[in-house]
Amino acid sequence: MSPTGIVVVAEQEKGEPTDVTLEMLACGRELADRAGGPLTCLLLTDRGAPFRALPLAADRLVIVEDPALGAFNPEVHARVLAHQLKAMAPALVLLGNTAAGMDLAGPLSLLLGGTAVSGCVRVALEGGVIVATSRLYGGKLLAEVSVPAPALVLLMPGSYPRQKGMRDRVPKVEVQGGAGLAGPLRVRSCGILEPKAEDVDLRKVPVLVGAGRGVQTKDNLRIVEDLARALGGAVCATRPVVDQGWLPRSRQVGRSGLTVKPRLYLALGISGAPEHVEGMKEADLVVAVNTDAGAPIFDVAQYGATVDILDLVPILTEKLKAAKGGK
């Protein structure tokens, strides 16, 4: 790898770097240490102040500060990043496999004359060549891919330990103005629509019962809700269930829903597609029930069973009630 090193394109929310940013730094740190090149964290924001004292695991933090960089705008971000990255000329750029990252990867790869790889769960260096491991077909297959420099790697959330994205010292901080912003914009940001305030914030509930397609009908949700009540928790769902209209979108857990870290996550009839797993894999205890013994969810759960959930749930509810009542 050339000495110009690795750049992590940071994402921020409400003045804090997002979890995936820290994970990317962890990944970048590991590679940079191996290759001996510098790791730069590049942040586009309208307010740089909160980030200046963060002990991020980068050698250098470049903050591009400009009011136009408040909300995400793919055209603006692409221009600014292209300008910065052309100057930095890294061998590897890490982006989050997120709503923002996915918009940027294609245009950036052409602007930089590089190659993008998405859905990556591991990045390695083998003989000076960047090798990324990417998930295909909803997680059914993995592909090991060699990527010529400059490489743009979209990293899946949850692939690296985010604690390693911070270390014991604060990197060198550089603040710049928004060069590259001049010129007419063909994409303009008009604000964010927040979802309606919901009765329950799933992120604060200690026990979650996840309903997947295996629940089969909206009617069956009733018994799932009874179970959640017996556990003192709440019902959440995968995207397909929410798309059917059986539960509101505020109950969706996953990449485009919420990320939750409950003490117990009971996955019922959930296959374990990566988009959903992203949102719940950090639960303390995951128990999964799915009639398909080969479902990917069993790679995430600590305990599993292949019995029919429609049979199991009422029985489980009864036993829980009995166990509670006996106290």
Added chain:
Amino acid sequence: MKAAVVLRQVPDVVEDLVIAGDGRSLSEEDVMYITNELDEHALEQALLLKARHSGTVTAIGLGGDAARDALATSVAKGADEAVFVPVDFAARGDNVVLSSHLASALREGGYDVILAGVHAADQLDAGLGGLLAARLGVPYVGGLTGVQLDAGGRTAVVHKEYPGGRLGVLEVDLPAVLGIQSAEQPPRYVPVSKVLQAKRALQVKEVRGPLPQVAGVTVRKLLKPESATHAKMLQGDEDAVATQIVALVKERGLL
């Protein structure tokens, strides 16, 4: 309004995926193709736009012969034009090659809006939409769940999905490429008889020509994931499993 929709044929995961002898690709004879699900949403969104703003929808099928069936279904649903772009097996999952190949075909079309699914199950590189937009020199926004055109047909207002149910509202000057996450209503049903009718009357424009030689990603190995961990499976019938789960819950002090 002139809209184009890109319909990629991707391997159907209902069938078992068989890795070919070279260990780097799928076995061609075992693959069954299906239209990428998010491209179906893109088509649905295009048809909704056509209904609202009048205009035409051109369906572009990429891949092998399965693409022709997808085109017949699109026309049965309401697409006005069908374009078939045959692609060799090896290149069907390579968005760098596909975007380059398509760009030349699309440039002449004079389309106001080009819609594609924001993601496909077989994609390794950046999404097709973003690459296509960059080559055509037009803006790109992906992850959309809603698209509205203004009265003059010069700009689109789009809803971009963020985690937690938040939606970003953006205004995009046309022409542009839009990456669809889900259409405003689920893809419509069209009866088999209509599809057969469309098949019989189908007039397809073919875009032949060699695939561009561009470097994309190189696959070194395809493998089935083995996970580091696997769940401890609870044995017995529903009753036994329920008892064990109650014990686990109690043990963790969650009762």
Added chain:
Amino acid sequence: MNLDQVALTIIVGTGSVAFLARFVQIVLAVRKGAPEKWWDHLGRRVKSVVLDGLFQRRIYRERSAGILHGFIFWAFVFLFFSVVEIVMEGYVPGYRLPLGPLNGPLYLGQDLVAALGIVGVGMAIYRRTVSRPKRLMHEGNRAAIVMLLFILAILASFLFLNAARILQDRTAALGEWRPLSNGLAWVIASAGGSSIAPALEQAMWWTHIVALFAFLGWFPYTKHAHIVFAVLNVFFRKPEPPGAIRAIPAERAENPGAGVVRDLTWVSLLNAFACTECGRCTDNCPAHGSGATIDPMHLMMRLRAAVLARAVPSTTPARIAMDGGVPAAQDLFLSVHGAEAVWSCMTCLSCVDGCPVMNDHLSKVIEMRRRLVAQGEIPAGLQETLQSLDRYGNSFKGTPKARTKWARGGQPALKDARKEKVDALWFVGDYASYDARCQGLTARTARVLARAGVDLGILYEAEWNAGNDVRRIGEEGLFEKLRDHNVEAMKGSTFRDIVTTDPHTYNTLKNEYPAANGGRVLHYTELLDELIQSGRLRFSKKLPYRVTYHDPCYLGRYNGVYDAPRRVLAALGVEVVEMPRNRHRSFCCGAGGGRIWMGEVPGEKERPAESRVKEAAALPGVQTLAVACPKDYVMFTDAAKAAGLEGSLQVRDLIELVEEAL
């Protein structure tokens, strides 16, 4: 002409004109329907007219109703002649029908039927006022009772008229041929009322005339129009078995199905005027019983109004439907049944099978479904299923290779009918192949039939869903695709008979697929029955259970197979206890018509399957519900759990019992 005759002419004329006007109005309205062939199978049609039109065998399913109707019906038939005579008397005093020596016996017949008719009317009034069966209580009894009183007036006035004449001149009135009128005369005379005879005669004569022609003029405006149209309805109805639905005619391919009145055929529209509003259709309808808005009887009544374009708005929100200038009143979805009701039908055939005038409610539902499908307006769950069927040939979104998962590990491996000649081709069916709960039963069936030495083979992955329910959903194009594929697959094979465990598959293979090699299509219970009778299947023990048997819709009502499964059960030694709703009254499990693929019906109170398992569990000493259909097995097993009956009622397929007894 004297004043009396003028009055008579006016009365006869008014009544007749009113009758004719209405009759013509109905005929013209019905003729607006789409064409339908009616001159085929004339022999079958006439036979049906005799058995169902004249002898009305279906009405007798409820004995008392059959009897009272028979009394009233034959009274009308015989008294037709008296009407002619009585009217002519008004112009030609002393007129008698020129029947020679037959006058006497005719009068005897008339006397008897008039009396029996009065008994019938009495029974009918009793039903309407005292016993009040639920299905008759829909529109209030006033119109019905008024009608019955009219009939009473006609019959009673007839007897009293004759009695009055006998009192005056017994011989001239042929009193010896009129025993009941004679008796009546005797009663009047004993009470000293002989002097009133002339006045009585006059009064009764006019009462009879007025009642009769008022009835004549009024009845076609009520459900009693069936008097004229029922027999015609029986003649014109389709002669093929109920399990065979007609394909979409080529000229309707662009716009299939029915959305407005004139899209239905004229035979279909005629149903509305043959309908007697007896309610037997709705009585046993599982969709209606579970709380859905569908109501076969009201479907007919609203259709009647729609045909005459007097709208009875349904519960959908008001909107003006212009369909080539057709007003909302003739839009079937606005005026007859909305889409939700149409989708709630389980195609169980209770309505069609129970109807005494042979109406076909189901065909209208299917025509309306065809229209909804053509417009892409289908329930969400159904779209996924249809796409799965189109793509993978099964409703489970499973790879075709998984179709024979149940057969792997079976010893010996089942013959591949695509490659080897077999005696019987086993068309396994979707649920039997893909549903985890049914796969065990299918494997059992293979074992049992192998034990009996049946030379069986299957089509492996070449078999696709047979398409029975797809057709009944209204996706005719997909049905044809499935059927053509299966026919092609079977063409390459050599076999004699076809066997299947699934009644839905059985129905379509038997009635809707082209005839196969001259062999038969058998349900496995029919095959087992044959094997037992011929001694090829013997049992080593008798099973000591008390069992009840559920007749599957597509085996029983659709195809008349009631006895073969019962003989099989008898051969096993079990004691069969019948549920109240058995044989043709069997209550559908709720899976048919694609409903097993759709979500629940809004407003659903109790699922049909739950109602049925409760019915089974209520039988004393019965702990086993025997089924002969994979969908029944699945539906009842789930329902037993939902109803909390797992401990007390076991759902078992016949094949399980057979294997146990081997």
